Amino acid sequence: MIPAAVGYVRADSAQAAVAALGEHGDEAKLLAGGQSLIPLMRLRLARPSMLVDVGRADDLRGISIDGDAVSIGALTSHSDLEHSADLVAACPLLAHVASQVGDPAVRHRGTLGGSLAHADPASDLPAAVLALGGTLVATGSGGSREIAATDFFTGFLESALAVDEVLTGVRVPVSTGGWSYQKFNRRAQDWAIVGVAVAEGGAGVSLVNMGSTPLRASAVEAAVAGGAGAADAAAVAVDGTEPPSDNNADPAYREHLVRVLTERALVAAGA
Amino acid sequence: MEVSVTVNGEVRTADVEPRTLLAHFLRDDLGLTGTNIGCDTSSCGACTVLVNGRSAKSCTMLAVQADGAEVTTIEGLAGENGLHPMQEAFHECHALQCGYCTPGMVMAAVSLVDEYSDLDADGVREGLEGNLCRCTGYQNIVKAVMAASE
């Protein structure tokens, strides 16, 4: 289908985007890679009156490593994350998870910032940033602020961003300890039915599609910290989750899957 | 809004509504109907073109986003010396039946081989996961892409 009629402006910097969002109110939407927003507009599940296209804001693109912190611009594509030799060396979990998103055409256009701002509990990259204990950086009319990934996802497709705020970047620690990403799906290019990301040998564990937001598996992290083996730690992976029911799976199936995948991820990460 | 897109090496300018999908711009405004549309959900890949050399689903991109970009469609792939090696390989390996998925499949394959070195058959299958074919069972498509990548 064709999207509903919509206005269009370009914002070539974060500042310009904040100004445009302020001018056009809450009917305006940022357009980054468009790999979530355009499908929703085609199905008319989203009908913004104005698109603010930040796709050319080159100051929001790129990966830099400074000491033990990796800073990534919000507009950096999944494909750029996947192929960055620097990122593969400094934070292999994030580079690998990016390579598991959708298909190559989606990865060429979709962006890290768009994936986080979209806040889909079934998405891959939010889980990676959560497991890594990342920090998100946003700019709005009141200036810039940092939001811990654990505070960012507030509900189904909802984030802590205000309507006139632009996500400008993400910071994750350099993380080369044992890691794993287990993504289980039944169809090519699909979202995870359940996914589990593990960073630093089990110090950070997060779950995909086990509730209305991407979830940090605090019970598993605590069990690993307390010396539990992979099987025992994985046994508490369901704690604090509220798995959804859909065409793919009911909650009981997801609860089984999350234990199996958590154990596999912990073993692969050397926990 | 006026957009100017270099399509198959030629600058093409048109006045489009912001909501115009790149796929419709190519087909309806430029008459390049080789790019097919097979779904409403960004899933099938029939619409795949190259944008600045990399595969993109032209149904999941607005024409205004392509303003200033270089777009290659299936019509632009063959050179003066005839078919592109990927087209040749699809022909040789009988990698199509009805042909509906073929333009998108070929464009995705060209991008895939350029992006990933040392592809094996599994890598080709995974790399083409965004392109659906209802006829061939993929076997000969994988053969063709492997042949063209050698």
Ligand SMILES: Cc1cc2nc3c(=O)[nH]c(=O)nc-3n(C[C@H](O)[C@H](O)[C@H](O)COP(=O)(O)OP(=O)(O)OC[C@H]3O[C@@H](n4cnc5c(N)ncnc54)[C@H](O)[C@@H]3O)c2cc1C
């Ligand atoms: C066929 C297909 C398969 C896919 N498979 C997967 C998958 O397996 N796993 C997965 O995780 N994802 C998948 N995706 C989604 C993909 O990862 C998207 O790229 C991503 O979710 C959104 O990024 P984007 O840049 O395209 O954002 P857009 O679609 O441009 O925007 C998405 C939302 O975020 C907002 N936004 C974008 N950028 C910013 C910013 N900088 N600041 C504030 N708000 C912003 C927009 O206003 C919009 O509401 C798939 C998509 C498709 C089409």
Ligand code: FES
């Ligand atoms: S038409 Fe199906 S993915 Fe574009």
Ligand code: FES
């Ligand atoms: S040849 Fe018919 S869909 Fe692929």
